[in-house]
Amino acid sequence: MAGISVWQLLIVxxxxxxLFxxxxxxxxxxxxxxxxxxFNKSLKDEESTAExxxxxISVNKLSQTEDSKRKV
Structure with a gap:
């Protein structure tokens, strides 16, 4: 059993x-x-949403640290 040959694929x-x-x-x-x-489009949309x-989140953390510095 060496796999499927080209002739077998052509017959199938x-x-x-x-049939169809x-x-x-x-x-x-x-x-x-x-x-x-x-499917690929939804993957790209999901990646962009996650990004x-x-x-x-990074901007919010940065603004929170700036706000805390201003208070001090």
Whole structure:
């Protein structure tokens, strides 16, 4: 069992193409691409939100230390 050869992959691809048809496979591919794009966008949004929160926390701590220095 050395793995799957190119010929085996081509046979499986031909069978899948016969079962589902090219139009159905195209729709599945575009839906999958749209889902991956949405997932990546949500990851980037989450990262930017986390970075903004981190920056806000740093600014708040800095302003609190400046306020405490002014009081003294």
């Amino acid at each position: 691809l031909a069978i899948v193409l016969l 048809g090219s139009k159905k496979l195209k729709n599945i591919g575009s839906d999958l691409g749209f889902a991956i794009k949405g 903004e929160e981190k920056t806000n």
